[in-house]
Amino acid sequence: MKGAAVTSPPVSPAVLFPDWAYKPAWSPGSRQVQLWHFLLELLSRGEGGAIGWGGEWGEFVIRDPERLARLWGERKGKPHMNYDKLSRALRYYYNKRILHKTKGKRFTYKFNFSKLILVNYPGYPPCHQRSQCLKVILISPPRT
């Protein structure tokens, strides 16, 4: 399996990203980066301030909502991005089962990692078309 391996420090799980998840928006023929790519990118880098893993497996906490929104806006070329709009995009993930809200915990959401894996295995197996092959995301369980 191909993909850029990103391993972060002690707490964060190791994450394998498919190459396309890193392709910049302006790259011809490549799909735009999706919000959950971006979140996992920051999370796996242990980026610090803006976002971090939460207590439960797959759970994350947005520590600095407006800063996260600013970073996301920069990535997408949307200078007027804010947390209100970013969180609306997150809410669209509920129906898709990519994410859900951890109720009662402020700024806390949780990835449905198993569902992500399903969603991202469109033509497997067998996989002959490159565009369909690399859509794999593996997240190893956090070590305790």
Next chain:
DNA sequence: ACCGGAAAGG
């Protein structure tokens, strides 16, 4: 803060 409908754009 959080939700989800509606419209619109890339």
Next chain:
DNA sequence: CCTTTCCGGT
């Protein structure tokens, strides 16, 4: 499709 923008409602 996947958001972005806007917004009325809880």
